[in-house]
Structures are given as C-alpha cells and as structure tokens.
Amino acid sequence: MGWLDELKRLGPGLVTGAADDDPSGIATYSQAGAQFGTGLLWTMLFAYPLMVAVQLASARIGRVTGNDLAGHLKEVMPRWLVYGLVLLLLLANTINIGADLAAMGEASALVVGRGHHVFTIGFALVTLGLQLTIPYRRYANILKWLTLVLLAYVALVFLVKVDWTAAATGLFIPRITRQQEIITVVAILGTTISPFLFFWQAAQEVEELDQVVARKPLRKARDQAEDALQRMRWDTFGGMAVSNIVALAIMLGTAATLHAAGKQDIQSAADAAKALQPVAGNLAFGIFSLGIIGTGLLAVPVLAGSSAYAVCGVGGYPASLECKPHQAKLFYAVIAFGILVGIVVDWLPISPMKALFWSAVANGVAAVPVLAGLMLVVSRRKIMGEFVASPMLKIFGWIATAVMTVAAIATIVFPD
Known part of the structure; x- marks a missing residue:
C-alpha cells in the first residue's frame, strides 16, 4: 500500500486532531508564545503520548463495540454521574462554540474592516446548514x-525569523519558573485533552461502520481486526501529530514575533492576528486570520456534534449525521441548540477569555471522571471482548487521567 493510500485512510483521528486546534486553542497557544516565548514548547511533546492514548482508547471503543462512548459510560459509572458529565459537556461546548464563532467573526472583520456580528451569524448558519443537509x-x-x-x-513559521536554538531548548527542556506559567500549562493541557474529543472520535468510528456494508464491529468480525486496528493507530498517531505540530507552529510563530516585540497581552485569537500585522506584515496577518476562520469552520460542527452524540448516547436516542433531521430529531436539536446559543454568547457582555476560562473549568471538571470511565470501559472484557486495551495503552491512559486530575486541582488553586 502506497503513501497516498495510507493518507486516504486518515479519518476520525485526523479530523479530531485538527478540531483540537480550534480558535480557542489558537488563543491559548498564542498566549503561551507571546508571554513566554519558546519556554513552553515542551508541553506539546509531553501531551502527545497522552493525547494519542486517550483518543486511541475512544476510537477503539467505537470500532470494537459499534456503540458510542456515552452509552458505555453508564455501564461503569452511576447514571446520575454520567448525566451530570454530559450536562457539563453540553455547557462547556456551547460556551466554546460561542467563543469560536466570535473569534471567526472578529478575524473576518479585521480583514474586511467591519461586520463582526454579521460574520459570526453567517458562519453559525453555514455550519448548521451543512450539518442539517449533508x-x-x-x-x-x-x-x-x-x-x-x-x-x-x-x-507562518517560515515567514518569521525564528531562534532555532531557543526553540530546541524550549522543546526538549521542561521549565516552569513562575505561577503564570503553571496556569498556562494547565490551559494548554485543558485545550489539548478535552472531553468533547473523546465523544467525537468514538462516534465517528461508529459512523464509519455504517458507510461500508461489509464493515462490522470487531466483536462481531474478528477477521477485520488486524486492518482496523492498524488503521486506527495510523489515523490517531497521525491526527494527534498534526494537532501538536500546528500548536507548536502557533507558539513558535507568536514567540518569534509578538514576544520578541514585547506584545504579550493577547486576549483572543483575533488579538494575536491583529498584533501580528505591524510586527510580521500583512501576509502573516492574513495567514493567521485565514487559519482562525478555517479551523473554526472545522471545530464548531465537531463541538456541536460531540454534544449531540453524548446527549443521545446517554439517552439511547438515534444519533448519526447520516440520518435526516426527522429521523434523529433530538440529535439535530442539540446541534442546533449549541450553535444558535453560541451566537447569543457572542452578544453577551463578557470577555472572550473569561468565557473560555469558565469553559475550561467545566471541561476540567468533566475530563477527570470521563477519562476514568473511558479507561474502565476500554479495559473491561465484558464490553470489549478480546479487544481490551493493551498494557501500554492502559498505562498512558491512566497517566493522562492523573495529569488531568492535577490540572483540574491546579485550576482551583490558581484560578487566574
């Protein structure tokens, strides 16, 4: 099989990894680069194996069982806890959608010169329309x-002057010297290992099953296991690598420009784009703005979709983007709710960074029990059969759970 054929096999993992670099994530990475230069590049190397482990566990559950993550969580956790976690996920995703739509509107207005709210509404309606009709x-x-x-x-990295010695030092030598760096590390972890990604990737593996008649859940088709597991590993390792390379590029680009110029007060992804213009020129500004809009168009449907998969999964309702709206009414209602309420968030008198902070708190609270439940599900033979997680997957999955527990505690100890 040639490399072009291998690229075609990329799917749920690639989309999940790319959605991780949404406008909210861009804002976080831009802040890290603007405030601390190359000093926190190491966080992406640290996070990579943890991201791969939890996303591979999520994908494995969907492909092996043919069912979503939310439904299986009820088998290993109290129902009231699962319902509460899904509610938190819906809240966090809706705030995140609002922040992403606002960033897309701001970036467009920066390029055109006006129409922030008009662009925000337009992007919301476009993403909703695509999900409802395609x-x-x-x-x-x-x-x-x-x-x-x-x-x-x-x-962008090739358009600016990068100190590659400092970049290598920041990438391979971990360093935290002040409280604000701790807060930023927690923010980076929160935006790279987020519950909506777990639900989305598991659900996409289930969706992929429905696209090929001969493809069955691995518990019912042992002969498909070798190819399916190899494809999931390639897809997930590749997708998370794309996510982290892009995050590194954003941190490195803003470190080489904004940090070097002393512009450290970045409150949103649009702020980063605006600050880049006088420092790095119109081309860098245009590229950064294009990235905000493009990643938003990718991330908003993923955020809304993950909410819908979780809500319907926990309640046992039909959930598929292949269904028409009248065939999965609750599923599409949750998607519409998330996107339309996201528009309202853009009009509220609250700063985007404050909205993202509360979104991060909700995600941080939800991530720990969801990760614990995820690892219990993927390790339970009654659910996974012979396809329970490998020892290495379990080790890194539980390390990710422990790291996110520390991050959640740090969110409380260092609230701002």
Whole structure:
C-alpha cells in the first residue's frame, strides 16, 4: 500500500486532531508564545503520548463495540454521574462554540474592516446548514479537506525569523519558573485533552461502520481486526501529530514575533492576528486570520456534534449525521441548540477569555471522571471482548487521567 493510500485512510483521528486546534486553542497557544516565548514548547511533546492514548482508547471503543462512548459510560459509572458529565459537556461546548464563532467573526472583520456580528451569524448558519443537509459520507470529506487550512500556521513559521536554538531548548527542556506559567500549562493541557474529543472520535468510528456494508464491529468480525486496528493507530498517531505540530507552529510563530516585540497581552485569537500585522506584515496577518476562520469552520460542527452524540448516547436516542433531521430529531436539536446559543454568547457582555476560562473549568471538571470511565470501559472484557486495551495503552491512559486530575486541582488553586 502506497503513501497516498495510507493518507486516504486518515479519518476520525485526523479530523479530531485538527478540531483540537480550534480558535480557542489558537488563543491559548498564542498566549503561551507571546508571554513566554519558546519556554513552553515542551508541553506539546509531553501531551502527545497522552493525547494519542486517550483518543486511541475512544476510537477503539467505537470500532470494537459499534456503540458510542456515552452509552458505555453508564455501564461503569452511576447514571446520575454520567448525566451530570454530559450536562457539563453540553455547557462547556456551547460556551466554546460561542467563543469560536466570535473569534471567526472578529478575524473576518479585521480583514474586511467591519461586520463582526454579521460574520459570526453567517458562519453559525453555514455550519448548521451543512450539518442539517449533508449526509455523513460527504460531510466527513468536507471536514478532512478543511484540515488543510492548518498548513497556514506551519507556513507562518517560515515567514518569521525564528531562534532555532531557543526553540530546541524550549522543546526538549521542561521549565516552569513562575505561577503564570503553571496556569498556562494547565490551559494548554485543558485545550489539548478535552472531553468533547473523546465523544467525537468514538462516534465517528461508529459512523464509519455504517458507510461500508461489509464493515462490522470487531466483536462481531474478528477477521477485520488486524486492518482496523492498524488503521486506527495510523489515523490517531497521525491526527494527534498534526494537532501538536500546528500548536507548536502557533507558539513558535507568536514567540518569534509578538514576544520578541514585547506584545504579550493577547486576549483572543483575533488579538494575536491583529498584533501580528505591524510586527510580521500583512501576509502573516492574513495567514493567521485565514487559519482562525478555517479551523473554526472545522471545530464548531465537531463541538456541536460531540454534544449531540453524548446527549443521545446517554439517552439511547438515534444519533448519526447520516440520518435526516426527522429521523434523529433530538440529535439535530442539540446541534442546533449549541450553535444558535453560541451566537447569543457572542452578544453577551463578557470577555472572550473569561468565557473560555469558565469553559475550561467545566471541561476540567468533566475530563477527570470521563477519562476514568473511558479507561474502565476500554479495559473491561465484558464490553470489549478480546479487544481490551493493551498494557501500554492502559498505562498512558491512566497517566493522562492523573495529569488531568492535577490540572483540574491546579485550576482551583490558581484560578487566574
């Protein structure tokens, strides 16, 4: 099999990894680069194996069982806890959608010169319309093509003057010297290991099963296991690598420009784009703005979709982007709710960073028990059969759970 064929096999993992670099994540990475230069690049190397482990566990559950993550969580956790976690996920995702839509509107207004709220509403309606009208098999291809916009941030690195010695030092030598760096590390972990990604990737593996008649859940088709597990590993390792390379590019680009110029007060992704213009020129500004819009178009449907999969999964309702709206009414109602309420968030008198802070708190609270439940599910033979997680997957999955527990505590200890 050639490398082009291998690239075609990329799917749920690639889209999940790309959605991780949403406008909210761009804001976090931009803050890290602007405030601390190359000093926190090491966080992406640290996070990579943890991201791979939890996303691979999520994908494995969907592919092996043919069912979503939320439904299986009820088998290993009290129902009241699962319902509470899904409610937190819905809250956090809706706030995140609002922040992402606002960033997309701001970035467009910066380029055009006006129309922030008009662009925000327009992007919201476009993403909602696509999810309501296009079946999964076509929509998945749109999302995969949208991941190409992330190359804009890699290109940015080649437009600015980078101190590669400092970059290598920051990448391979971990360092935390002050409280604000701790807060930023927690924010980085929160935006890279987030509950909505777990639900989305598991659900996408289930969606992929429905696209090929001969493809069955691995518990019912042992002969498909070798190829399926190899494809999931390639997809997840590759998707998370794309996510982290882009995050590194954003941190490195803002370190080489904004930090070097003393512009450290970055409150949003649009702020970073605006600050880049006088420092790095119109081309860098345009690339950064294009990236915000493109990643937002990718991330908003993923955020809304993950909420819908979780809500319907926990209640046992039909949930598929392949269904028409009248066939999965609650599923599409949750998607519409998340996006339309996200528009309202853009109009509220609250700063985008404050909104993202509370979103991060909700995600941090939800991530720990969801990760614990995820690892219990993927390790339980009654659910997974012979396809329980490997010892290495369990080790890194539980390390990720422990790290996110520390991060959640740090969110409380260092609230701002």
